[in-house]
Amino acid sequence: MPPVSGRPPARTARAPDVYDSSMPDRQVVVPSADAATIERLLAGDEATFMMLVDQNQPAMVRLAQMYVSSHAVAEEVVQEAWIGILKGLPSFEGRSSLRTWMYKIVTNVAKTRGVREGRSLPFSALAGEHDDPVDPSWFQGPDDPFPGGWRTFPDDWRGIPEDRLLGRETLDHISRALDGMPPMQAEVVRLRDVQGWSSDEVCNALDLTETNQRVLLHRGRSRIRRDLDAYLSEGRDR
Amino acid sequence: MSEQGLTCQEVIELLSSYIEGGLTVDDRRRVDEHLALCDGCTTYLEQMRETIRLSGMVTEEQVPEDEKTALLAAFRDWRS
Numbered sequence: 001m002p003p004v005s006g007r008p009p010a011r012t013a014r015a016p017d018v019y020d021s022s023m024p025d026r027q028v029v030v031p032s033a034d035a036a037t038i039e040r041l042l043a044g045d046e047a048t049f050m051m052l053v054d055q056n057q058p059a060m061v062r063l064a065q066m067y068v069s070s071h072a073v074a075e076e077v078v079q080e081a082w083i084g085i086l087k088g089l090p091s092f093e094g095r096s097s098l099r100t101w102m103y104k105i106v107t108n109v110a111k112t113r114g115v116r117e118g119r120s121l122p123f124s125a126l127a128g129e130h131d132d133p134v135d136p137s138w139f140q141g142p143d144d145p146f147p148g149g150w151r152t153f154p155d156d157w158r159g160i161p162e163d164r165l166l167g168r169e170t171l172d173h174i175s176r177a178l179d180g181m182p183p184m185q186a187e188v189v190r191l192r193d194v195q196g197w198s199s200d201e202v203c204n205a206l207d208l209t210e211t212n213q214r215v216l217l218h219r220g221r222s223r224i225r226r227d228l229d230a231y232l233s234e235g236r237d238r
Numbered sequence: 239m240s241e242q243g244l245t246c247q248e249v250i251e252l253l254s255s256y257i258e259g260g261l262t263v264d265d266r267r268r269v270d271e272h273l274a275l276c277d278g279c280t281t282y283l284e285q286m287r288e289t290i291r292l293s294g295m296v297t298e299e300q301v302p303e304d305e306k307t308a309l310l311a312a313f314r315d316w317r318s
Contacts, residue, residue: 044317046310053309057301075305082309086316139247148245153278157288165288166295174296193293199258218254225289 034098038089053082056099059190060106063206066183067107067114077113081106096204099197103205133223155233170231177227181220188213189220244272249279253286 040048057078064074064081084105092101140149157165164170178186178194187206191197197205203213244252249272255261256269273280 046313049313050306050310053306054301055298057305057309058299079308079312083312083316086313134247134250136247139245146245148247150246150278154281154285156281157285165292170292171296174293178296189293190298193290194296194298196294199260214255214258214260218251221254221286221289221293222250224293225285228289228292229285 034094037098038092041086041089052102056102059187059195060103062183062187063103063106064110064113066187067110067119069117069119073113073117074110077110078106081109084109097201100201100204104207107205107207133219133226135226155229157229157232160232164232170228173227173231174224177224178220181223184208185216185220188216189224192217193221244268246272246276246279249273249276250282253283256283257286257290 037048037052041052060078060081061071061074064077065071068074068077081102085102088101088105092098095101096104138151140146140151144151178190181189184206188202188208191202191205192199199210199213199217202208203210206213208216249269252261252265252269256266261269273283
C-alpha cells in the first residue's frame with residue numbers, strides 16, 4: 001500500500017513502545033487526525049475545542065457520574081478533567097488514541113474525587129441488572145426433545161421496511177434501553193455501537209478488561225435486541 | 239447435530255464475540271457448524287447485526303449551553 005502523504009510510516013520508528021503486540025493495527029504514532037486536532041488546539045482554535053466538547057462531554061459526564069455522588073459533582077470533575085487535558089496536550093504521546101487518553105483523565109479525576117467523597121468503586125455501575133436480556137423460557141427444557149433449542153424461532157426482521165427500522169420510534173426504543181441499563185454496560189454499548197470506538201479504546205478509556213468489556217457489550221446488545229424485537233413484532237403475524 | 243454440538247441457548251451467548259472475531263478457532267468452528275443447520279440462530283445473528291447497525295443511528299445528547307460557555311471560558315483561560 002502506498003504511504004499516505006504527510007503520515008510517517010507506521011510500525012517502524014517506535015515499534016519497541018508497542019505494549020500489546022497482539023493488536024496488529026495498533027497505532028504506534030499519533031494518528032494523523034489526532035495530530036491535526038492537537039495542533040489546532042495548541043494554536044487556540046476554539047471551533048476544534050467546541051467540537052471535542054460536543055462529541056465527548058455527555059459521555060464524560062456520565063462516566064464521571066459513576067464514581068461521584070451527583071451530577072453536579074460529575075460536571076465539576078469533567079471541567080477539571082478538560083483543564084488537565086489541555087495542560088497535558090503538549091506531552092500527549094499517542095500511545096492510545098486522543099479520545100481514549102481524554103477519557104482516562106476523566107476516570108482518574110473522577111476516581112480521586114470519589115475517594116475524597118468516601119466512595120470507593122463504582123459497584124452500582126458494574127452491578128448486573130436484575131432482568132436477564134435472554135429469557136430462558138425461549139428455549140426447550142431438559143425434558144423437551146431438544147433441550148436448549150428454540151421453542152419458537154425469533155422473528156425475521158428482514159421484511160420490515162427500512163423507514164420503520166430507522167424511524168424515530170425505533171431509535172427512541174434503543175435510547176430508552178440504554179437509559180435502563182447499568183451505567184457501565186450502557187457506556188460500553190454507547191462507545192462501541194453508537195460512537196463506533198474499537199474494543200481496545202473502550203477497555204482503555206473505561207479501565208475494563210477485554211473480558212469484562214465483551215460481557216457488558218453482549219448483555220447490552222442482547223437487551224437492545226430484545227426490546228427492539230418486542231417493538232418491531234407489534235402487529236406482525238408470527 | 240453431534241453430541242458435543244452447541245445448543246441454541248449456548249450459541250446466542252457467543253454471538254457478540256463471534257461478530258467481533260473474538261472466539262477461539264475451535265469455538266468459531268462450532269458456532270459456524272451450528273449456524274449452518276439452525277435457522278433460528280441465523281435469524282438471531284441477523285437481529286444482533288441489525289441491532290448494532292441501528293444503534294449506530296442513535297444521536298448523542300446535546301451539551302447544555304451553560305456547560306459549553308463554562309468550557310469555552312476555561313479554554314480561553316488556558317490559552318492566555
